[in-house]
Amino acid sequence: MRHFTTVIYGVLLTSSIVAQAQDDFSAVEERIRSLAPNAESIAISETPIEGILMVQVGGDVVYATADGKYMIQGRVVNLDTQEDLTEKAKSEGRRELLAGMDTSKQITFSPENPEYELTVFTDIDCGYCRKLHAQVEEYNASGIAIHYMAFPRAGIGSRSYEKAVSVWCASDQQDALTQAKLGTDPEVAQCDNPIAEQYELGIALGVTGTPALLTADGTLIPGYVPPAQLRERLDKMSGTATASE
Numbered sequence: 001m002r003h004f005t006t007v008i009y010g011v012l013l014t015s016s017i018v019a020q021a022q023d024d025f026s027a028v029e030e031r032i033r034s035l036a037p038n039a040e041s042i043a044i045s046e047t048p049i050e051g052i053l054m055v056q057v058g059g060d061v062v063y064a065t066a067d068g069k070y071m072i073q074g075r076v077v078n079l080d081t082q083e084d085l086t087e088k089a090k091s092e093g094r095r096e097l098l099a100g101m102d103t104s105k106q107i108t109f110s111p112e113n114p115e116y117e118l119t120v121f122t123d124i125d126c127g128y129c130r131k132l133h134a135q136v137e138e139y140n141a142s143g144i145a146i147h148y149m150a151f152p153r154a155g156i157g158s159r160s161y162e163k164a165v166s167v168w169c170a171s172d173q174q175d176a177l178t179q180a181k182l183g184t185d186p187e188v189a190q191c192d193n194p195i196a197e198q199y200e201l202g203i204a205l206g207v208t209g210t211p212a213l214l215t216a217d218g219t220l221i222p223g224y225v226p227p228a229q230l231r232e233r234l235d236k237m238s239g240t241a242t243a244s245e
Helices: 004-014 026-035 085-099 127-134 136-141 159-168 173-181 195-205 227-238
Strands: 042-046 052-057 060-065 107-109 116-122 144-150 212-214 220-222
Touching: 026 042, 026 052, 052 085, 060 085, 085 195, 085 220, 107 136, 107 173, 116 127, 116 195, 116 227, 127 136, 127 173, 136 144, 136 227, 144 159, 144 195, 144 227, 159 173, 159 195, 195 212
Parallel strands: 116 144
Antiparallel strands: 042 052, 052 060, 107 144, 116 212, 212 220
């Protein structure tokens, strides 16, 4: 999926094959399916722009002309309402993917009654991931639950990947993760673990770096955000921010 938009761009731009009718998406879908044969879902829909179709492949969103000749990368924004239609579509796709994940395989740090639930893709050796975890108690005190999933940036089989496996296989996952974030190599352990699965899910969700924070509605917040600022941002997103804020 990382290279999907680059590959599809070249094919759509140079191909002379056209759809038989503007309201027939099957030709466009067939061509995209040939480029992304392993995609679990492909959705094509009309946009407010005549002749431009929105193509959703997993968590990725691109646009194609109805005749199948050209692809457009970027965001579509309604200037009247300031609504980012691309981000809205991406959030919906992420929400669907998140709904199917196994939450029992997350490592969770949560207050008793959290007001917000965040899925956080993390890398053991990432500096800002370590900074975020050093403040996990502050996030919890702000009413934010942190549900960790592994995203070893160097990929499957890397040193960071092996550290994540050892953490997830530890008898005390929370302590193992905390010690690893402090720079201590976790005790080597092996078990039936979700690291590769979580890494692939992160890629499908559009995660390209860590930490990557996802809200329950599928909104992606890339990078580290301090506890107080994150709480304020979540309040604004949910519409609960007060006028004084």
